[in-house]
Amino acid sequence: MTAPDVINIGQKLGTFSDHWNPRIIGNYNGNEIRVAKVEGDFDWHSHRETDELFLVISGELGIEFRDGTRRFGPGELVVVPRGTEHKPFAQKECQILMMDREGEPNTGANPSDLTRVKLDTI
Amino acid sequence: MTAPDVINIGQKLGTFSDHWNPRIIGNYNGNEIRVAKVEGDFDWHSHRETDELFLVISGELGIEFRDGTRRFGPGELVVVPRGTEHKPFAQKECQILMMDREGEPNTGANPSDLTRVKLDTI
Numbered sequence: 001m002t003a004p005d006v007i008n009i010g011q012k013l014g015t016f017s018d019h020w021n022p023r024i025i026g027n028y029n030g031n032e033i034r035v036a037k038v039e040g041d042f043d044w045h046s047h048r049e050t051d052e053l054f055l056v057i058s059g060e061l062g063i064e065f066r067d068g069t070r071r072f073g074p075g076e077l078v079v080v081p082r083g084t085e086h087k088p089f090a091q092k093e094c095q096i097l098m099m100d101r102e103g104e105p106n107t108g109a110n111p112s113d114l115t116r117v118k119l120d121t122i
Numbered sequence: 123m124t125a126p127d128v129i130n131i132g133q134k135l136g137t138f139s140d141h142w143n144p145r146i147i148g149n150y151n152g153n154e155i156r157v158a159k160v161e162g163d164f165d166w167h168s169h170r171e172t173d174e175l176f177l178v179i180s181g182e183l184g185i186e187f188r189d190g191t192r193r194f195g196p197g198e199l200v201v202v203p204r205g206t207e208h209k210p211f212a213q214k215e216c217q218i219l220m221m222d223r224e225g226e227p228n229t230g231a232n233p234s235d236l237t238r239v240k241l242d243t244i
Contacts, residue, residue, distance in 0.1 A: 003187035004187075004203065006193075007198065008198050009197045026199070028173050029173045063125075071128075078128055099151075
């Protein structure tokens with residue numbers, strides 16, 4: 001068994017500049033570790049069969065839920081339980097690490113113009 | 123569905139001081155999100171049925187593998203595939219975030235004096 005690589009989150013984030021288009025940087029127990037740059041509003045959606053983890057690397061991320069809004073920054077994380085409607089947003093560019101089960105579209109059960117199904121691995 | 127809490131990793135790490143004794147700070151898809159302070163040498167072990175994710179929050183973490191050593195710092199992560207023998211170490215205190223499947227002992231299939239089976243949730 002070969003020693004696994006060290007994955008540098010900041011280095012991975014430095015390789016692209018578009019928003020709301022996650023890249024895969026690793027895999028863990030059938031889940032994808034993803035990074036993304038986000039700015040502005042995402043669409044309301046939910047994931048039927050996967051929780052979704054958001055960890056902020058830089059900037060501030062907001063997530064609207066039907067009963068409230070969460071805002072969080074570097075070193076803070078939120079796990080959105082499966083089936084929970086949510087709408088991420090960021091007033092300024094924000095860099096995040098995410099986890100979703102393998103193959104999950106970014107808009108879950110709610111396709112939109114922002115849907116990304118086949119993500120690049122970087 | 124209630125909006126989930128924001129989890130502040132640094133705040134959680136500030137609530138304890140002992141080494142090699144992970145605490146659970148959240149759950150994601152049947153896995154536990156854990157934080158730990160580590161210093162010195164852990165024991166050689168492997169996890170038969172779970173990958174193990176290590177993300178460094180502060181300090182430098184080393185992991186020995188049978189064919190090499192990895193050293194990594196803040197903003198860097200390593201996923202140890204299931205079944206891979208490894209031995210974490212840190213020359214100075216290091217703060218980490220980890221993920222393991224729910225209920226997995228920290229020493230996996232290799233019980234030792236450092237084994238923690240029932241972890242506290244903080």
